[in-house]
Amino acid sequence: MSDLELSVMTKDTDRAKPLSGRWIWNAVLPAALVALLLGFAAFDHGVLSPANLLNIAQQTSYLALFAMAQTVVILTRGFDLALGPTVSMVSVGAALAMAGATATGHDTSVVLVAGLGAGFGLGIACGLFNGVVIALLGVNPFVATLGSYNIAIGIATTLSSGRPVQGVPKLFSQIFYGGSIFGVPAAIVITVAIGIALHLVLSCTVFGRSLYIIGTNPRAAAVAGLPVKRILVATYVLCSALAALGAIMMTARTGSGEPNLGGALSLQAIAGAVVGGTSLAGGRGGVGTAVLGALFITILSNGMNLTRIDGYVQMVVLGAIVIIGVLLDRLRLERSQ
Numbered sequence: 001m002s003d004l005e006l007s008v009m010t011k012d013t014d015r016a017k018p019l020s021g022r023w024i025w026n027a028v029l030p031a032a033l034v035a036l037l038l039g040f041a042a043f044d045h046g047v048l049s050p051a052n053l054l055n056i057a058q059q060t061s062y063l064a065l066f067a068m069a070q071t072v073v074i075l076t077r078g079f080d081l082a083l084g085p086t087v088s089m090v091s092v093g094a095a096l097a098m099a100g101a102t103a104t105g106h107d108t109s110v111v112l113v114a115g116l117g118a119g120f121g122l123g124i125a126c127g128l129f130n131g132v133v134i135a136l137l138g139v140n141p142f143v144a145t146l147g148s149y150n151i152a153i154g155i156a157t158t159l160s161s162g163r164p165v166q167g168v169p170k171l172f173s174q175i176f177y178g179g180s181i182f183g184v185p186a187a188i189v190i191t192v193a194i195g196i197a198l199h200l201v202l203s204c205t206v207f208g209r210s211l212y213i214i215g216t217n218p219r220a221a222a223v224a225g226l227p228v229k230r231i232l233v234a235t236y237v238l239c240s241a242l243a244a245l246g247a248i249m250m251t252a253r254t255g256s257g258e259p260n261l262g263g264a265l266s267l268q269a270i271a272g273a274v275v276g277g278t279s280l281a282g283g284r285g286g287v288g289t290a291v292l293g294a295l296f297i298t299i300l301s302n303g304m305n306l307t308r309i310d311g312y313v314q315m316v317v318l319g320a321i322v323i324i325g326v327l328l329d330r331l332r333l334e335r336s337q
Helices: 004-017 022-043 050-074 085-101 108-136 141-160 169-177 186-204 204-217 218-223 228-254 263-274 287-306 311-336
Strands: none
Touching: 022 204, 022 287, 050 085, 050 169, 050 186, 050 228, 050 287, 085 108, 085 141, 085 228, 108 141, 108 169, 108 228, 169 186, 169 228, 186 204, 186 228, 186 287, 204 218, 204 228, 218 228, 263 287, 263 311, 287 311
């Protein structure tokens, strides 16, 4: 399919969506963010302190990266339950590679390259596995990524023997965590750069527009001549590559390879994407929705921590937020039809 044909299909899809009331939906989340901040600030004035706001920005940078990764696959009516375990596996693999390179007497540059190569290599391999199983073998994304969820956890735990992997050089942490540009922390700079690049990919390239078309109508996309299977494989590889980058950034923050680093990131990333406005029905969402959703989840978690709400209660709240986000998405779809 030509770039012109893709552009026409995308414009036709956009014209089919009524503009009435859309600005109201777009204003709901920003208003909720302000209300959430002010609400928590009423209980603890430290919520609005410069130090805590910077902490929120840094925490959001990690979650936003993972929410963007989920958004890419959700656009095609899929999702990646294995994102969290992939983060753990990449963290352990990168730390082991750096520790091994250090032990064999290589200089710091080689150690860093070894860690980055191992981390991205494992992440891309996981994405390729998911993409092949889903696109070429026809396995449902839920089942496929649930299987790779357990595989990734098993690999991370086996490689690390269930313990943190030491040997991450200080330079690695300084570059990906301690560093800054014009006073802006490295994590925020990296996430902003990736967000801009991903936005351009989604809005200005054939590949990006294809994701929206596949998510809107997979059968029509195939009939129109799009290589749907190849695009889906590339989509899951991109998702896992973004997860690998986030894992490397978080490993730099902890200073070690952590087999439990992924934790509940799969659910948090999906929650961020869905709450931000990415539709589980596919074909609607983007970088902006992922960032707003991640900011909402981060402020919510930060506020609950400062007000000393029990961690198990926080899990209940996060699950409820996901359900509410899905219900709101369904309501938006019904109003647009």
